[in-house]
Each structure stands twice: as structure tokens, then as C-alpha cells.
Amino acid sequence: MDEPLHLQLPNLYVFQQVAKRGSFQAAADHLQLSRSAVSKKVAQLEGHLSQRLLQRSTRKLRLTEIGESLLKATATLEQLVFDTEQLRLDQQQQPSGSVKISSSTLITQRLLLPILPALKTEFPRITLDLNIDDQQVDLIETGVDIAVRIGHLPDSSLVARQIGVKTWGYFASPAYLRLHGEPVDPSQLRDHQCLVFRSQQLNANHWPFVDPEAPAGAIESLLIEPAVTSDNASALVEMATMGLGIIQVDPLIIERELTSGALVPVLRRWRHPESAPIHLVCLGRKARNRSVDAVWEFLGERLSLRAVDTGIDQS
Template sequence: MDDSLHLQLPNLYVFQQVAKRGSFQAAADHLKLSRSAVSKKVAQLEDRLSQRLLQRSTRKLRLTESGESLLRATATLEQLVLNTEQIRQNREEQPKGSVKISSSTLITQRFLVPLLPELQAELPLVTTTINADDRQVDLIDTGVDIAVRVGHLPDSSLVARQIGEKTWGYFASPLYLERYGEPATPRQLLNHRCLVFQSQQLNADHWRFADPEGTDDVIETVTVTPAMTTDDGRTMVEMATLGLGVIRVDPLLIGEELASGVLVPVLPRWQHPDSVPIHLICLGRKARNRAVDAVWEFLGARLPGLIGKHR
């Protein structure tokens, strides 16, 4: 096959439209071309094939035998063109751009990262930047588009969608408990090495416990003396797995460590009395583009089920 044959594909499509619509003018109107341009393309195709495809007269067009054969041979060409155009339109309509997402280190690792392959497949033209930070960053100052925020939200212009709840439990490694013993009551934690997550929240060293008999109004608060502190949740969990102390953390975020046995519950009969909401937040609609909207809807649809599944 001549290497230049592929150059005739546009002319083949023009010929097909002329044959289908019965005139050069009708084909020109459909293709948004001039009548002379349509006639020229058909003439080029005839020259390339050395065959007359149309019998022209002042009143109508008639396909020659070669023209009829070619029309049958190109029966699927129009659908191919339509499919190609649809692909182009779909790509142009797909959200495109960059989206910056902020979340804590543990939520990023446990929930956001596992969703990235599906996010990329569904939104291939969107580039995501993941900011794993245990601080509560200001969206406007940092250029963050979407954030996962733990805790009660102040009144603001931010749009929020609750995707779960955060609870707490107390955990240590078997290695630590073998070395230091297991506390039987909350107050015995005063004699233990406690690893404290030092965030922007106050009273990070105030560990609260509900009465094991289930009396909700009896709350015991123990102010522990930190053996070590960190502002990174992932680091805190790693320190605990190495036997460095007892941690307070949402069990949802250490599912792998609990399943493998590298961390075990401490004071399991005592329940932490509090829980706080987990929200997905972003700026108001006027400040968002289509890419941010698409990622917002994706995360809003996936994260609640993923968080609930691991409770």
C-alpha cells in the first residue's frame, strides 16, 4: 500500500458525505466547507484512484460503479469519524488541571494514597499534589484546594462535608509491655513512658478515660509526662512499634499494626469518652475550578465508605 494512501482518508470521508447527501452543496453545508473545497477533495480522490466516482450533471449526481464499490467499502468510515470526534470531545470535557490536597500523615497513608490509582484512572488529566502535614494549614495562604480536617470546624466560608469520626484508644508494643509491665488503671500511666502527639490542639498530654462500668458522667483525666513528643503522627506510631512507649491514637489509623500484632491495646476496658468529626473541606464554589470540583466529588464519594469499612 502506498504510504500516501492515509492522506486520502479526509477525501474519502468527503466523498462519502457527497454520495450520502446527493449533492456537493449538501455535503459542504454538513461539513462546514465551501462547495468548491468539497468538489476539489473528491477530484483529488478520483485522481489518486484513477477512477471516476461520480457522474456529474447540472441536475444531480450519480455514483459510478467504482463509486458504489468505494461507498460500500467505506461504510464504517462515518462511524469511525464520529467515534473519534466523541473521544476528542470527551477529552476536552474532562476536568484538567492541578489540585493540591492536604491531610494528616496517617490519614494520607491509610486512606488517600490507596485511592490514588482509582483517582488517576477516573481523572487522567488532573495532577494531584499531596501535602501530608499534621498541622491544620490555612487553605488560602498555602494554596491548598481540598483538605481533610479532624475536629470541630469554626464558622467560616469553607465548604465542609463530614466523612467520618475520629475516636481514640491507647496502644503499645508487646516489647514495651514485656519490659515495663501493663498498666491496670489509667493512673498507673503516670509511671509509664508515654509518647505524646503534639499538635496545634491544647492539652495533648491530658488523656481521658470513661469509667469501665459504663457510667458516662464519670470521666478520669490523667495528665501524663511525655517521654517523647512529635508533631508527626506516622513518627509517633513508628516509635510505639519500636517499644518506646504508650500512644493515644485512633485505632482506625493503625489497623495494619493491630492486625500484625506489633501494637496491642492498653487498658482495653477503659473507653475514651470523646469523638470528633472528620471533614473534607474546600473553598467556596466561586473559588474552585472543574478539576477541584471533580476531585472533591471523588473523595466525598469514596472516603466515607473507606473510613467506615475499617471501623
């Protein structure tokens, strides 16, 4: 059975160099091969084609008619080899290309955006494509390379790196509390305006509480009748700072509002009983290119440091 033609590409490239440089020795010097190796490769190509491509003499080489036709038909091969080698060298020097990152609105604003200038400084040739959405997306279907996800991950082909732990608390603006009073017991939330996150995947209208004075493990879950619902967590935080109601949210995410006093804790004696890991996830190494690897390592380091700096317990 004849050997497939594509397996002759190395021999075809050697033939081109011989034809271009006018001798086996010149081609051998350029390709850093022995003269005998060059001659053997050209002979293999001729054997595959069952055609003589070069007329050899002691002084010079001359292309046969089929040799001339083959040289013209494959004129772009040398440029293709050059471009491929240039691409390899470029990739060795600096990662380049597009990397798509998916994250929720608040994590993007509060954790990702502050480190993007440093990321772009370190990898200026990488184009970042941010998918900012409070819905969880499928990495493969949406073409996402890296995502930040909250909660325990199901078994899958994704690679995960824990970068922090999400907790929850209850907060309102001082203006709201001056107007409506401060609740001292979760049951009093029925008389307050509450801001609730609701999406196609989640309706966070059950707010759990643990009373430190109650028996260990006793949890009270309150069904909230919301004043406002939204599938945009950032908008809910903004509404809370405007005095529209009480919000259940991760204190890490509203660190800026807590520092400025725009939001303050309520129901301080009570705590939220749950926590959830925050993961950086991406496809397995075989499915990642060099640019995705570079951004993955950068975010894994910087987001973990950010989590530590803002007081997330990562034990």
C-alpha cells in the same frame, strides 16, 4: 460617550473572517450567520472607528489602508479564539490541571494513599499536589483546594462533607508490655513511657478516661509526663511499634498494626470519652474549577466508603 473598544471584539472577529475569506457570504457560511448579520457587524465596527475598512463592489471586496493596518494589528485574535475554544472542548472531555490536597501524615498514609491509584486512573490529566502536614493550614493562604480536617468546623465560607468519625484508644507493642508490664489503671501510666503528640497548635498531654463501672459521665483526666513528644503522628506510631512506649491514637489509623499484632490495646476496661467528626472541606463551588470538583466528588465517595469499611460509626 464612545463605546469601549473591547465590546467591538465580536465585530472585529467577523471583519477578520470577511477579509480572510474574500466575501460577506463566505464569512457568513463559516460563522453560521446570515449575510445581512455579517454586513451589519462590519458596519458597526466601521462606525465605531469612524473609518471605512472595506471597499465594496459587486464582484469583490478590497481592504482600505486602515483595514489593512487593522488586520495586521489583530492577527493573533483568530488564534486566541481557536485556543479558547480548544480549551473549552478539552475541559469537556477530561478534567485537567493541578489540585492541591492537604491532610495529616497518618490520614494521608492510611486513607488517602491507598485510593490515589484509582484517582489517577480515573483522572490521568489531573496533577495532584499533596500538602502533608499535621498542622492545620489556611486553604486560601496556602492555595489548598481540598483538605481533610478533624473536629468541629467553625462557621466559614468552606464547604464541608463528613466522611467519618474519629475515636481514640490506648495502645502499645507486645515487646513494650513484656518489658514494662501492662497497666490496669490509668494512674499507673505515671510509671510508664508515653508517646505524646505536640505541635504549635495542640499539646495532647491530657488523656481522658471513662470507667464503665463508675457513675455515668464520670471522666478522669490524667496529665501525662511524656517520654517522647513529636509533631509527626506517623513517627509516634512507628515509635510505638518499636516498643518505645504507650500511645493514644485512633484505632482506624493503626488498623494495619492492630491486624498484624504490632500494636495491642491497653487499659481495655477504660475508654476514651470523646469523638470528633472527620470532614472533607474545600472552597465554595464558585471558587472551584472542574478538576477540583472532580477530585472533591471522588474523595467524598471513596473516603466515606473507606470509613465504613474500617468500622467508623457515621450515625
